[in-house]
Amino acid sequence: MKESMIEFMKVREKLDKEKEFHMESLFKLIRQPSISAQNRGVLECADLLVTMMKDAGIDTKILDTEGYPVVYGEVLHPDNKLTVLFYGHYDVQPPEPLELWKSDPFEPTIHDGKIYGRGTGDNKGQLIAHVLAVKSLLDLYGKLPINVKFLFEGEEEKGSINLAPFIENHKELLAADIAYTADGPMEGKDQPSVTLGNRGLLYIELKAQGAIKDNHSGNKGNIAPNPAMDLINLIRTMVDDKGRVLIKDFYNDILTPTEEELNHIRTLPFDPEATAQVIGMHKMDIPAEEYYKKLCLSPTFNIAGFGSGYTGEGTKTIIPSEAKVKIDMRLAADQDPDLIFQNILEHVEHFNSASTITLDYLGGVKPSRTPMHLDIVQKVIRAVEISHNKLPVVLPALGGTGPMYVFTDILKIPSLTVPYANVDEDNHAPNENIGIKEYLNGIQTTCVAILHLGEQI
Ligand SMILES: [Zn+2]
Numbered sequence: 001m002k003e004s005m006i007e008f009m010k011v012r013e014k015l016d017k018e019k020e021f022h023m024e025s026l027f028k029l030i031r032q033p034s035i036s037a038q039n040r041g042v043l044e045c046a047d048l049l050v051t052m053m054k055d056a057g058i059d060t061k062i063l064d065t066e067g068y069p070v071v072y073g074e075v076l077h078p079d080n081k082l083t084v085l086f087y088g089h090y091d092v093q094p095p096e097p098l099e100l101w102k103s104d105p106f107e108p109t110i111h112d113g114k115i116y117g118r119g120t121g122d123n124k125g126q127l128i129a130h131v132l133a134v135k136s137l138l139d140l141y142g143k144l145p146i147n148v149k150f151l152f153e154g155e156e157e158k159g160s161i162n163l164a165p166f167i168e169n170h171k172e173l174l175a176a177d178i179a180y181t182a183d184g185p186m187e188g189k190d191q192p193s194v195t196l197g198n199r200g201l202l203y204i205e206l207k208a209q210g211a212i213k214d215n216h217s218g219n220k221g222n223i224a225p226n227p228a229m230d231l232i233n234l235i236r237t238m239v240d241d242k243g244r245v246l247i248k249d250f251y252n253d254i255l256t257p258t259e260e261e262l263n264h265i266r267t268l269p270f271d272p273e274a275t276a277q278v279i280g281m282h283k284m285d286i287p288a289e290e291y292y293k294k295l296c297l298s299p300t301f302n303i304a305g306f307g308s309g310y311t312g313e314g315t316k317t318i319i320p321s322e323a324k325v326k327i328d329m330r331l332a333a334d335q336d337p338d339l340i341f342q343n344i345l346e347h348v349e350h351f352n353s354a355s356t357i358t359l360d361y362l363g364g365v366k367p368s369r370t371p372m373h374l375d376i377v378q379k380v381i382r383a384v385e386i387s388h389n390k391l392p393v394v395l396p397a398l399g400g401t402g403p404m405y406v407f408t409d410i411l412k413i414p415s416l417t418v419p420y421a422n423v424d425e426d427n428h429a430p431n432e433n434i435g436i437k438e439y440l441n442g443i444q445t446t447c448v449a450i451l452h453l454g455e456q457i
Contacts, residue, residue: 022440035093075144088152129439185424209355257293292396295399300330380453420434
């Protein structure tokens with residue numbers, strides 16, 4: 001048997017013996033509510049996490065931010081080895097509506113091979129997997145073959161509002177070769193995955209004000225301005241009927257996908273029928289390559305909501321006095337939400353209309369993408385494969401938005417996400433859960449990643 005295989009067996013045997021302890025550790029964390037949105041139990045949870053990390057042999061401290069603190073930990077190697085920064089969050093979503101839970105959200109309950117409770121999947125089960133993996137490796141070997149650092153924040157469910165300035169102020173402490181996040185569900189049942197980025201976000205609201213009150217559409221038709229029409233006309237100057245955005249320089253900074261990324265995308269699994277069903281469409285006529293290009297590598301311009309005038313039953317003949325539209329744009333690497341907002345502002349200022357139009361900024365997050373060809377990225381992908389005995393699906397970026405730009409943009413290091421939770425974890429929803437198998441596999445995957453990056457497996 002190859003030496004690396006012997007090490008892998010040793011780790012599996014050790015983890016097998018610790019199963020009970022690993023389950024109990026997660027239960028302890030779940031029993032401590034930590035709802036950042038409701039200011040409930042978050043500081044107590046940070047303290048509990050510190051104790052658990054110290055018990056695991058991790059040098060741990062609480063670091064303040066403008067909001068809830070960061071729990072920081074490290075296990076450093078005396079020699080100058082490479083460093084992995086594990087990121088996760090210890091806050092959870094509110095549990096409401098409580099009546100839809102089959103068991104108490106803060107009393108972990110097992111049935112059908114799953115652990116139910118708020119935070120089991122998102123993100124306590126995935127975060128503590130890293131801590132327990134390090135504990136098991138320290139028990140087994142007395143040291144780690146690389147440096148590990150932990151950055152666990154308490155405000156992810158509130159949009160990570162203080163994370164970027166915190167990282168900006170602690171660049172030296174957080175210096176690492178790669179950021180590793182376990183969050184979200186896997187790609188499918190028993191299908192491990194690795195994602196190398198996220199789309200960003202720009203959220204705006206446009207308001208058009210016509211007359212100071214609604215008017216009779218007969219008595220004042222063609223005379224009073226119509227803010228709904230003015231907003232529609234404005235939107236038509238911002239995006240064409242193919243969805244192409246017409247804002248100045250909108251596409252200028254988009255990172256061209258490499259030939260390698262495009263080749264890779266062509267190999268990704270895609271079932272148009274199943275995907276159409278998930279979305280609730282009758283059918284989907286789109287080739288796999290196009291699907292992933294649109295979803296991962298291209299920006300969007302989406303009307304999230306439009307409101308004006310009378311939309312109730314029957315007829316009401318009015319010229320509405322105001323209209324508003326909410327627009328979200330998912331941004332591809334390396335688009336900059338602030339720059340795009342400035343260009344939209346200019347665009348709106350140059351648009352002539354009878355209504356007065358105002359633009360509000362409702363939020364922005366930068367996109368991030370890590371190149372697939374990097375040696376360290378390939379090593380983590382290989383580690384996930386070894387742990388699962390199955391090739392992971394590798395996505396160049398998720399369609400959704402996450403705070404990973406803090407690693408790629410501020411710390412200037414590669415960042416990847418390896419979801420440990422089952423595809424039906426029901427995060428943010430009632431009956432959130434993590435499969436016992438998936439949870440224990442997660443601990444194993446972190447062990448294998450550390451050993452593989454340290455060239456022990
Ligand atoms: Zn969440």
